Structures are given as structure tokens and as C-alpha cells.
Amino acid sequence: MNLKGKGSRLIVASGLLAATALIWLSGNQAAALAQKARSAIAEAFQVRTRAGNLDKKPTRYIKDPNPAWSSIAVNAENNMVVMTDENLFRIVEYGRLDNTPPAARLTEPKRIIGGDQTRTEMLCGAYIDPRTLDVYVTNNDTQDWMPVFSRNAKGNVAPDRLLATPHRTWGITADETRQELYVTVQFPSAVIVYRKTAANNEAPLRTLEGDATELADPHGIALDVKNDLLITTNHGHRRFYGGAAVSTITETWEEWIGKSTADLNSLPRRYLPGLGKFEMPSINIYARNASGNTPPLRVIKGPKTQLNWPSHVAVHEERGEIFVANDAEDSILVFRTSDSGDVAPTRVIKGAKTRVKNPTGLSLDVKNGELWVANMGNFAATVYPITANGDVAPLRMIRGGPADQVGLMIGNPGAVGYDSKRQQILVPN
């Protein structure tokens, strides 16, 4: 599918649609139609073999029927709690005061967006536009798109808008004052800033990347507009350019990213051969408008920080605090925005009472003084007072599955192995 041209495109629909047609359609209609055609072809595909096709049911099937919440966005003024589900590929909306009774299996969402027309798959980030209530979501590494859905979108619908984003885009936030959209790209490590209303194959306004940035597999991103800061969380996986990022793009951004969805639209960059490093996970703090190969103002990193796969991050500007979903330690960490170096968090929300389990998403409801956590490990959204500390029970909990089960957390299983000694199937994600 060619993305050239904004708002409309020329597509060729073929296969089982009976006739081949050249049609000018809006971007979203074109995407939906192309997907429909692909689905029809997939259904009718008859493989050719020499010995035979083994069309048989699997003897065993490991599959989690419950959601895996990967991110959360809250708009208290409009009673919106939006979560992305990385397992069932859905965007769901709940009410702010929803609270699953202990005996209930789950709470049904008010709204579900999902299906093959939505261009949503490995969903990992969510943002609610406070004015339009549009929902922006990032797909990590199977769909190189950022779909935007209107307040009324529901079911298996095409997005109202699509922005082509580099492969492995993860975190998302926006500067409403300047109408700018910020995303992180895991690898090659980068922060990319677009116009907030950017669509199709639009080029970024600026990019933050290069050795001096110390970006290392960045995930979460947040803005402290009051103090003009940009904050990212980093898992610590690094490659090196020998200075500024070395781009190998030989055409314009628009031509490169819109070339073909058959390509892996990974930011084309050339690293120094062989070099790579494992660093401690970190919170990197930059000037809000940092771009190019600019070093961070401060870095929070070291054993005292307890950071371990730090994921989504949020800033409470009035309190001067940074909240981090600390995935691999089953904890929420709170730092001061002025912190630097190897410092202990000022507060840690962790323990059996908290129900925090592999927290990936996190959002603040400043109006009501609440912290929301999306837990991938137990398909629960848990709510705490903004001042919570230690092993505290949540104020409310929205469960997407039964209380007595844990999440399998199989997400984009790109490999499988077999341990013949233990007779175990190994599934990295």
C-alpha cells in the first residue's frame, strides 16, 4: 500500500474481490479495503505441496483468554479509562469508578475497539486528547502505524487517522500547548516528535538520537511542561554510532516510510560494527525541545533506584514527582523530578496487598489525586491515592479476567524452543 499523498491514495484491490479496480479512497477506507482483500485471500489460500498438507487440529494449544493490559490513559473529566490489550489486540474503555466485585469474573468494558480493520495489534501505548477525546495508540513491532480513534469509534472499525511510525515505536505523549506528539522508538533508540495532527507518511518535526543522548531501548515518555522537561525510561540496551546517529536514508522521510508495508520500516541507521552494551536501566531527563545528539540534563540510574524494565512513566508537575511502572520488579517507583544519579525512590508501591503484577502502564488522575496502574501480569487496573507508599491495597480494581488466575503474558511470541531434558517448551516474547 502506497502512502504517498495525504488524505487520499491510489490502491489496487485484487484477488478474490472478483475484479481488479483502481479506486481513489480516503486513507482509512483504503486501509480497510486492502485488509478485507487480504483476509479474503487468506481464507481461500490453497497451499501446493508434494507430499501433503497437514490440516489438522493442534493436539495442545496454550493461549491466555484474558487481556494483557499494556498501557492506560485516564481522562477523569469525561469518565474515561482507556487501556490497551496486548493479548487480545483491543482498546477498551471503562468508567473511572468501575470496581470489579471480588466474586465477579470480570468487569465488561463500556467500549471495545478491535479487529482486523483497526490496524491495532501489539498495542503498547495510549493517549487521550483532552479536547477531542480522540484515542491515540502505538503498535510496537508488528504494525508500523499509530492509529487514532474518535470518541465514538467502537468495534472493528478503521481508524479515523493513521500515522506511519517506525518499527518498534512504544511510548506516547503529547504537548497540548504546542500541539506536538512525542513517541519513543525502542531500537534504534530515539525520541521522535511529530505535529500532533500528523497523518499518513508525514515526517517528524525533530528527532532525539545519538550516542550523547544515552537513550538505551527507551520505553515510557512523559513531559513536565511546567519545568520544560522531557522524561524517558530506558531498559539499558545500547548500540553506538561513534557520535551523532548515522542515518542511511537516501530519500525523503515521506518516501522512505511510505514505501511499502511489506518492509520492516525500522529506522535505517548504521551503528559501529560489533559494539553493544548492557547498561543499568535509567530515567533520562532532557530539555523538552531537545533534538539531535543532545545529552540528558540528568540521568537517574544505579542499583539504589531499583529500576528494572521501567515502562510507562508519568509526571505530577505540582508535586514534582516522576511515577514509573517498574515491570520486572512488580513495583511502582516514585522519584523527584530533580533527582539525579544513583538515588533511591522516595516511595515504592509494592507487595501482595497492592496487587501490582508486571505493571506496564501507568497514568495520573491529578483532578482526583489518584494513580492508575495497568498490570499485565494479572489483567487488573489498580487505583491508589497519589500519595500511596509501601504494601497498600488499591482503592479500586478493574479486572479483565478472574481473580484466581494469572496472566500468561505471551506477547508476540517470535520464537519457540524445546528443552528435551525437562520436556518443556520455551517461549520468549
Add this chain to the structure above:
Amino acid sequence: MLSRTMHDIRYNPVDDEVLVPNPFSNAILIFRGGASGQEAPIRIIQGPNTELNSPDRLDIDVVHREIFVPGRGNVLVFPLDGDGDVRPKRVIRGPDTQVDGTSIAVDPLHNLFATTGRDRAILIFDRMANGNVKPLHVIRGPNTQIDRINQMAIYPEGKLLVVAMPGVQGSMEPPRVFVGMWSLDDDGDIAPKWTITGKQTGLKKPFAVALNPEHKEIYVTDMRLNGVMTFFVPEVFKPVPPAK
């Protein structure tokens, strides 16, 4: 040290170890078999001498004690017990190789390895290939029905290559998805010998394969389903007579 992106994993039954690539830190991690929780790797292959370039997949040859790592246009071969900034023992690289290097599988019994080549090809090389060498066989063309290749595995006794074919990149439910199997003697524009696909299988986007010849099972992960399927396929696990 694991990243959220891991596209291969191999078990070494001789040394009871597990190997995983980390493309973001440019490293191969080797863990103790049965490792659990936040256990550190026992060895790490990483550094400028390794020539690693975002390693995404690998396979091991426990007979000749080697690790095969496909890269951007090359295949690097390391000692199985390699640790730190080690140089590859052999590098298959150059225009004659046709290697694009997104996936790999090794057959220690017949001294062969299979990797991916330009224009949606499967290339079969001699295990000891080194430098700018031509593949022994090239499986490529419309009859192969290959759109994209992910993880590969080899059943050496059957001289059989098993490949996960998740369809075209970017499509949510792409056409032409299957687990395809070719003989390592196959050459040219040739349809797979066996396939696993169709309504009964439920497969939507098969991403990876692992083999269990003892129980005659193939394990398949499916990205679109976020699931792991076990297929009992005794018809596939038939040894071929050894070459004279």
C-alpha cells in the same frame, strides 16, 4: 539482560544450556538450562571482534560445538563455548553467497545449514562454508509460496527443514501463511514437501517452530493468536536412509 524482543531460543541438551540473542545490545546470551527468574547468563558473546550486528536468530550444532548466527548479509560461526569478545571462526559473506541472513538452522548429521537468501529464498550451504561461497542449493520461486521466513528448524534424521511462514509483513491476517517443509536436497522453484496450514489448524500468523522428534511433535507459535500450538505429525518424522 533479556530484551522485550527475542526472536530465537535454542536448547543445548549436551551442556544443558539455553541460548538467546539480544539484538538491541548486540549480544548472544547463554543461560543455564532450567534458569528461572532474574538469573544472570553464564556467558555473553559481545564486543567489536564478534562482528555481531543486531543478532536476531541463531542455531547451534552440538556435535561440532558451534553457534551459527545470521546477520545483515552474513552468517557468523562461533564456538559453542565462546564467551566475551570472541572472533567468529568462519564468516559466510559476499555477493556469491546470496545471504540476507534473517533465519538459520543447522544439520550436523549431513554437514549442512540452511539460511535465508535474497528474494525470499532458502539457501543450503555446506556446514564448513567460509567466505564468499555459493550455496549448494537455492530454493526460490513462485512454487515455493514463500512470502516471509521466520524461525527455522531441522530434523536431521529426515534431512528435513521446517520453516515458519507468517506471510507478508504489515498485514494483520495475511494470505499464504503456513509451516513449510523442504528436504535439504531440494533445489530450485519447488513446492514444499509438507505443509501445516488450513482451517483445522487455526493458524493465522505462524512465527516460530521447534521440533520434538521423540514425540513426533512440532511446536508452533502464532503471533496473531499469541498462542503456542502442538501438532502431532508422525508422517513428517520419517528418517531418510543415510548416504552411502
